[in-house]
Amino acid sequence: MSEILQAWRKDLEFCKRCGLCMPICPTGIANDWYQSKTPRGRMLLLYGLVNSELKPTKTLAERLHTCTLCGYCAVKCPSGLKLDEIFIDARRALHSMGIKLPHLEEVSRRIKESGNPYDMPAEERFMWLDYGDEKPVFEGKAGLWVGCTLSYRRPETAANVYSLLRKLMNVALVKEETCCGAPFYLAGDLNGLEEQLLKAIKVVERLGYELLITPCPSCARAFTEYAEKLGLDRGFDVEYLPVFLYKLLNEGKVPELSLNGLKVAYHDPCEAGRHMNIFDEPRAVIKAVKGIELLEMNGNRLFSNCCGGGGLYIALDSAKAVAIAERRLKDLPRDVNALVTACPSCEVNLSIAVANVGIELEVLDVAEVWHRALSRLKS
Template sequence: MGIDWDRIEREFYQCNKCGLCLAACPVGKELLLEKYTPRGKIQLARFSRNGNLEISERLRDIFTECLLCGACTVTCPSGVSLTDLFVAMREVLTSTTGLPPNMKPAVEAIGESHNISNEDNSERDEWAEDLEELYNEVSGKDQAEVVYFVGCVASFFPMVQYIPQNVIKILDAAEVDFAVLGGKEWCCGFPLIGAGAPGDLTVVKEHNLDMVRSLGAKSVVFSCPSCYRTWREHYGPEFSLFHITEFIADLLEHGRLKLGGVEETVATYHDPCDLGRHGGVYDAPRKILQAIPGIVLKEMENNRARSTCCGGGGNLEMTDPALSRRITKKKIEETQATGADTLVTACQQCVRTIKGAVRREKINLNVFDITETVARALQV
């Protein structure tokens, strides 16, 4: 990818050490040591870059204790691009000291099997077993206006395989001309960037672009915010890119999708980091929920750009699962404070992280991806 060190080094000196980022950082608030805070990491990066601090596995591990959620960046009054700085440092540290041990299997799997699970990539479509007729139609197309890019997590993790099932039902109900890539889809490359090992990003990027080009598509739709973000930031402007919430909101606005009511539900919406802070998509999910009779929407104290991470970002779930769970617990407590019985989000990783914690702790809280809410309200 290439690091723009001139720009990154300007960030070092733009920080005025005010400490406002400390109050926004979920990791810093849990670990309570300066070196784990955004302010502390900036100083470690500066000393390392200036040659005053040795690059080591310990330093690498400090920078892995980060969700890359961007809460510090939107809070910073000096406009420091902290997330960019932390990603750059991960790349430097990984290239020098090697991958963090818990990240190595996922990175190697992407190179070998083209997915994070190291599964046979031809099994990417196992989520479609109950929708064989519809899936065969959309996966067998030679041409389509829209490609639905499913992503690794929703393809291989049973807990969230209902998301792509819902998406293809919704797109079909709206009579969208769309296709899916099935086993021809490769990991978008997002985990490589977070691991500080973006060397193979070009390979997966060019493959995925070629697959979409082969269908003559004009647009790509994503239910995974991290895939969406990776395409927006690294794949170039060749195609129009939409998160599924943006796409559904547009279908509703133009009368192409009809939704009925659902059983009365008090819901709160969790803004995923990669969709909200990193993608700027806040209104579309709320417009969808407000368009469904029966849903009463209550906002969390921290919402939109101030939303707190679910605990599953930045590969933290792999590098420090205990810390990830502590942060998830705080997210659930914030959800419960709204009085909502249902948490709706728009990210398969957020669903996995929060729903997994709810199940472990036997908490009475429904956790849904927004596509489930839309699918239940579909008028076909």
């Protein structure tokens, strides 16, 4: 059995089978509590695997990927087990044993051939510029790393983020931007991650950027946490956009902003919240705009319910991933006009859910709140 999993043997044995991790699991709920699609079920499967009672099969791998890696189960576990870390390592172990799942193979092929997981042509990466008025600038010391999901799936948001940053500072686009490699990490393919992340780092370094700002928490984690795990050096700083905006605010570099009549709720993305411990900064950025009322969702911060957009689950079962987002909408406080978040994947999945449910609700990135306030200021 793989050494990667053996390292977790004690934790797998320590699981009390209490099931306290189960009621909050989004994929458990979406799959009608089918045991092997719940966190406790996954722990039992892995226990069987390390003890050679079970074989590493495609079905077992599929159960491990029926998970958004939201990390909520780890918050709930009274034994303090780091379930999401165990599950990501288990994905890595199964991948290293040659267990390949078709949806992961497809994501991998797309990134290798097109530089993004959506199979979109690389030359169309900056098509989102058509959604705004800003001219593309490709040279500078600070670069905006838009990320694949905003570039190809949320073009208007990408344009608003760029426009906001251009109004606040001298920021440029990274001409040869490509996938950061984060999907490989989620697939358990560390070789794929290393190859793609190194490619991305080299692009940024070659173009001479000293600072890279990204609105995507997955990209931010790839350039920092994953690069560190792999021992990859990078010659530039990385800032996750809501934190960067928060710093600008504290440095007094932002004009007074106001926007009347907007009542919003903030959804904590799992990647930013539970995985990066970023809870306060996005809220402070929203609250910096006078006239905005910020309400909390039922289930917030460390206890935020997942939107279904993470862990590549959407590539395995998009209908259930969207059903998770529809369920998340039930946590909204009454009478909000906008749901604000800080993760492109959340924005995509929640927008689909809003359209499916048929409610009047805007889904905005935190930066778009400032963009709107700043645009009104200048008009």
